[in-house]
Amino acid sequence: MTRIDKPITIISNRAPYQLKKKFGQLTCEKNAGGLASVLDEIMCRRGGAWIAWGEKSEVFREMGIPLDTPKYSLRLVSLTDEEVKNYYHGFSNRVMWPLSHYFLDRCHFRSDYWKGYLEVNKKFARSFREDCADQDQVWVHDFHLTLLPALLRKERADLSIGFFWHIPFPASPVFRVLPWRAEVLRGLLGNDLIGFHLRLHAENFLQCVEDVLRVPVDREQASIRYDGRVVKVRVFPVGIDFRKWNELAATPAIAEKSRQLREEVRVEYIILGVDRLDYTKGIRERLLAYERFLEKYPEFHGRVCLVQIAVPSRTRVEEYRLLRREIDEAIGRITGRFGNRKWVPLRYLYQGFPVEELAAFYLAADLALITPLRDGMNLVAKEYVACRVREDGVLILSEFTGAAGTLTDALLVNPYDIDGLADAIRFALSMPEEEKRARMQRLRQAVSEKDVYWWCESFLETLIRTRETERDITPLTQVRDEEERS
Ligand code: F6P
Numbered sequence: 001m002t003r004i005d006k007p008i009t010i011i012s013n014r015a016p017y018q019l020k021k022k023f024g025q026l027t028c029e030k031n032a033g034g035l036a037s038v039l040d041e042i043m044c045r046r047g048g049a050w051i052a053w054g055e056k057s058e059v060f061r062e063m064g065i066p067l068d069t070p071k072y073s074l075r076l077v078s079l080t081d082e083e084v085k086n087y088y089h090g091f092s093n094r095v096m097w098p099l100s101h102y103f104l105d106r107c108h109f110r111s112d113y114w115k116g117y118l119e120v121n122k123k124f125a126r127s128f129r130e131d132c133a134d135q136d137q138v139w140v141h142d143f144h145l146t147l148l149p150a151l152l153r154k155e156r157a158d159l160s161i162g163f164f165w166h167i168p169f170p171a172s173p174v175f176r177v178l179p180w181r182a183e184v185l186r187g188l189l190g191n192d193l194i195g196f197h198l199r200l201h202a203e204n205f206l207q208c209v210e211d212v213l214r215v216p217v218d219r220e221q222a223s224i225r226y227d228g229r230v231v232k233v234r235v236f237p238v239g240i241d242f243r244k245w246n247e248l249a250a251t252p253a254i255a256e257k258s259r260q261l262r263e264e265v266r267v268e269y270i271i272l273g274v275d276r277l278d279y280t281k282g283i284r285e286r287l288l289a290y291e292r293f294l295e296k297y298p299e300f301h302g303r304v305c306l307v308q309i310a311v312p313s314r315t316r317v318e319e320y321r322l323l324r325r326e327i328d329e330a331i332g333r334i335t336g337r338f339g340n341r342k343w344v345p346l347r348y349l350y351q352g353f354p355v356e357e358l359a360a361f362y363l364a365a366d367l368a369l370i371t372p373l374r375d376g377m378n379l380v381a382k383e384y385v386a387c388r389v390r391e392d393g394v395l396i397l398s399e400f401t402g403a404a405g406t407l408t409d410a411l412l413v414n415p416y417d418i419d420g421l422a423d424a425i426r427f428a429l430s431m432p433e434e435e436k437r438a439r440m441q442r443l444r445q446a447v448s449e450k451d452v453y454w455w456c457e458s459f460l461e462t463l464i465r466t467r468e469t470e471r472d473i474t475p476l477t478q479v480r481d482e483e484e485r486s
Pocket of ligand 1: 014142166167313314
């Protein structure tokens with residue numbers, strides 16, 4: 001067994017599977033999302049445990065995964081309705097999420113949310129204590145569980161704890177607005193290693209520690225001496241399973257599906273947007289830009305169609321319901337304004353799709369319009385690139401995504417600049433074929449170089465090294481992250 005294959009405990013809000021009982025038989029459905037499936041693969045190789053929130057319907061607390069030949073154990077922390085309301089819908093999605101994406105006006109700093117968040121973090125800690133006492137390596141994920149590392153550390157000084165922050169980490173003046181800023185930072189400082197997508201996020205975190213806790217930060221080593229330990233901060237931009245997407249898009253079945261899609265849409269140019277329905281994704285602004293494009297460039301009428309896929313998300317949170325209404329309204333307006341008997345300028349699909357269907361959409365689209373107002377990484381942009389097996393197609397990408405750091409051959413845009421975005425659409429559609437190809441080749445190179453396996457293994461290797469040596473050999477100042485390679 002190599003060091004990297006040692007058993008580990010992963011702790012995340014979402015489980016990799018949904019467990020259901022159908023006709024008295026336990027079934028296990030993989031949750032969509034590349035990251036969960038890669039981590040699941042790693043877990044099958046290493047063994048250990050995965051602790052996550054279990055839906056109330058999931059009456060099973062612990063089971064071996066995969067069900068037929070168990071390789072690791074999945075432990076579900078069951079939460080009451082009240083806990084889900086305060087911890088998930090409340091503090092996670094109405095405080096940490098909008099704050100980290102710079103949407104201060106959407107934050108609801110309520111003490112009942114905070115109490116619920118604290119209680120659920122404690123519940124996760126309890127689950128680890130009760131069920132995983134034999135484990136000595138833990139990998140915690142994301143903004144739902146910031147208090148957990150310190151809770152684990154209090155009980156087990158010997159634990160090796162790594163944490164990955166999957167969303168943007170805001171600048172200090174923004175983060176300091178959080179009434180529980182010190183508690184959240186102290187929670188995170190229970191880790192040995194904290195990973196971010198971008199150097200910018202890592203630097204913001206270090207600055208917050210200095211400003212809020214008044215704890216000195218070693219910028220040269222990107223580390224913090226805290227409570228008699230060293231906490232390391234490193235940059236690991238997450239990738240996708242490039243090979244899997246590339247191979248999928250190259251299959252005749254997907255090529256056929258994509259041909260059918262083109263036939264149904266019946267225009268010269270398909271523009272594609274794929275997002276969770278979230279206000280951070282800039283869907284509203286994108287629609288305004290498309291409307292502006294149709295106003296400004298009538299020569300494209302009848303020749304172009306925007307296919308917008310919006311995957312329902314966090315539907316019990318008010319901000320998401322309001323957004324849905326706003327988007328419905330904009331879609332109706334644009335379709336009514338420009339559409340006619342022969343031409344539908346916009347197709348809106350409010351649903352999730354399996355990967356095979358998504359690959360067909362990616363393959364069918366001449367242009368991907370990925371314009372979040374802010375995004376930690378954005379894997380859709382990378383999936384589009386991986387599916388362009390003919391090395392054509394253009395990617396328009398918001399400069400406020402983590403992915404913009406490496407995908408510099410995309411057309412990088414400011415998603416708030418509606419006129420600029422309208423012009424970028426025209427520019428992309430009119431781009432000479434050789435330029436499209438040259439850009440796409442470089443994009444594919446960038447996406448294939450650092451895939452999700454690279455991400456996972458680099459994080460875990462660093463976590464092991466972090467415990468073995470106090471001084472890591474790759475300080476933050478020497479890490480060439482995505483932004484620097486541009
Ligand atoms: O990108 C952050 C994240 O929380 C992911 O971990 C998750 O897959 C995604 O947003 C969807 O959010 P939720 O789990 O709330 O549906």
